[in-house]
Amino acid sequence: MPIETSCFDNLPDPRGSNARYPLNDVLFIALCAVISGAEDCSDMALFARSKADFLGRFLSLPHGTPSHDTFSRVFRYLDPKAFHEQFLTFMSDFAAQLKGVVAVDGKSLRRAYDHVDGQSPLHLVNVWAVEQRLVLGQLLVDEKSNEIQAVPDILEWLSLTDVTITADAMHCQRSLSRQITEANGQYVLAVKGNQKTLFDDIRFMMEHEADTTVVTDSGHGRIETRSATVVSDLNWLQEGHQWPGLGAVGRITRRRELANKTTEETAYYLLSDAMSPARMIDVTRQHWAIENSLHWVLDVTFKEDENRTRRGHGAENLALLRKLALNATEREPSKGSKKGKRKKAGWDDDYLLAIIQQFAQLR
Template sequence: MDDVACDAGALSETVVFLGHFKDLPDGRQSAKVRYPLDEVLLLCLVAVIAGAETITDIARFGDRKLDLLRRFRPFLEGVPSHDHLGDILASLDAEHFQRCFVAWVASLTGAPEGVVAIDGKTVRRSKGSRNAEEPIHMVSAFAARQRLVLGQVKVADKANEILAIPKLLDMLAIEGAIVTIDAMGCQRTIAQKVLDKKADYIFALKGNQGTLRDDVELFAAEQKARNFKDATVSRASTVDGNHGRIETRDITVIHDVDWLQKSHQWPGLKSVVMVQSTREVAGKIERETRFYITSLVLVANLIGPLIRDHWAVENSLHWVLDMVFRDDACRLRTDHAPANFTTIKHMALNLIRRAPGKDSLRLKRKVAAWDDEFLVSVISR
C-alpha cells in the first residue's frame, strides 16, 4: 500500500479542482475519519462524469474502479458505502461548497464574456413525503458563450429567487459581462447589484413591476402607430426555420428613455427593447410581444442575439441536466445532499464540455466509463 500512496502523491497535482476545495469544512470528527474528504469529492466527480446517477451508482463505481482512483489519491480504506457516502454529502455546508465551486470555475475561465444567464430549476424528486419540505430549487448562473456553469445557490422554492440572485451575484466575478434574467428577477436592487459588479443587464419586463410595463407598452404602441417618428430607435429583423417551424422576430430598441426614468428611476436604465415574434407551425400562426429593459447602449441587430443567448440556460443547462444527467429523477432528500449533488453534476458538466472531441455529452460520458485514459484526461483539465 505504501507504493500506492507514493504513486498517488506523485500524480495528485493533476487533479486541479481539488485544490479549490481544500478549505471546505469537514464536520466529521477527525479521529474517526476513514475516508478523507478529497477522496470522497474525487470519487463523486469521477463517477458522475462516467455516468453515475445515484449515490449507489457512485459507491459501486468506486468498488470497481479503485485502481483508477488510486492513481490520484491513496484510498487506503477503499471507498465508503452508499449510506456513508450519502451522509457525508448531507453534512457538507452547501453554501461553502458552492463558493468553492465558483472559485474553481473562475480559475478555468477568468471573467466570463458575453451573456451570463441567471435562472432557476427545481429538482423535482428531492421532495420527500407529502408533508415534507418542498423540493429544492437551484438558481444558476450560466455563461452562454462558454457554455459553462459559473455558480449556483440553493433556495427553498421559486418564489425565493429574488433573494437568491443577489447572493449568487456576490459570489461571481462578472465585470464586463451582460447579466440576463427573466421577469421574476426584474428588481431595482438586482439591477443595482449588477451595476455594482461592473456588469450590464437585460431584464425581461412583465407585470411584476407595477406600472413600468404598462407605461412601456403604451409608449411603444403609440410610437409604433406613428412609425416611431417621435422616438430615437433602431430596428432589426431575423428569420429562423427548422423542423417545419418558421419564426420571425422584429426587434425595436427605444434609445431615449428619459421620459421613463422621470417616473420610475430605474438604476442604469439606458434602453427599452420590444421583440415581436411571429411563429408559424403547421399552418398555424402565433404572435407574441415581449419587452425588456437594459443598461446597454446598443443597436437592435446587436442586442437581439444577446436576448436570445439567455435561453442557453434552458437548452444547454437545465435540459442537459434532465436528459443527460437525469436530474429530475434524483431522489436525494437529506439535508445538504441534494444541493451538493447538483453542484457535483455542474462540475461534471463543465469538465465534459471542456473535453476535446465532437461527441455528444451523452457519448462522452459513455466513453469516460469505457476508457480510463479518457476519463483521466477529463478530470485533469
C-alpha cells in the same frame, strides 16, 4: 500521468476525525463517478468497486472502496455553503475574466421532495456563462419567489465588466439593475406585470414605434420570425421612474408558424445599453441557452429530475457535483456530446484522466 487528487482538501469533514475514508477521497471518487455516468450514490459505490485498481493508482484505500452509505452520509451532512465556496474557488480565475452574456434562471429538482415531511422540491438559481458554456454558481432558495433575494448574492463575486446579465421578469428589480451598473456591467431584463406601472408606460411609449429589425428562422416544421425595436429617448419615461442605469427599452414580437397553428407574443425589455435591435434579438436568444444547454442537459444527460435524493443537504450537494462534472467535460477539448464524453470516460481510463486534469486546472 500525474493527477491532482487533493481538490477538496480545504473542506471541513462533517463526520469528525475518525472517518474511515478521507473526505477528499470520497468526493474525488464521486466526481470521477459522475463524470463517468453515475447518477446516484449507489452508482458511485459501484463505480468505485469496478475501478478499484484505477483509483488505487492515485488514492490510498486501505479499507477498500467506500460504500453507498458512505457516499450518502457525506453528501447528506456536507456543508453546502462550504462546498459551493470551493466550487467558486475552482472557477475564480475564469470568473475574473468573464465576458459576454451571463444568464440567470431558476430550476427545480422535481423529485427532491417529501410528501410526509411536507418538503417541497428544491429550487436552485443557476448562473450560466453562455458563450463558454460553463456553470458559474448555484444558490438554493426556499421557493421560486425567493430568487429575487438570491441573485444579488451570486453576482457579488463575478467581475461584471464587459458582461451582460440577462434574466426574466422576476428579476426586473431596481436593486439588481443598480448592482449590475455599479459593477460596470450591462443588463437586459424582461419586464412584465410585476412592474405594472413601468410595464404599462413602456407599452404606451412604444405603441407607435415601427419594428426596425426582422429575423426569420425555420426548421423542424416551423417558421419563427422575430421583429424588434429599441428606443433610447427615455426622457419622458425616466421622469416618472428613474430606473438605475437605464439606457434604452426594447420590444420583441415573436411569431411562430406551425403546420396547423400560428402563435404570436410580444415581450418588453429594459436595456442598460442602447444596443441595436439585432443585438437585442441575439442577446435575448442567448438567454434561453441556459434552458437548452444547462437545464436540459442536467435533466436528460445527468438525469437530475429523476434523482430522488432528499435527506439533509444531499440533493443540493449532488446538484453542485453534477455541475462540477458538467464543467469538467465541457472544458475537455475533444469533440463530442456530453453524453458521449461521459460514456467514454467510463470506458477509457486515459480519457477520464484527461477530463480530471482539465478539472484540476480550474483550481
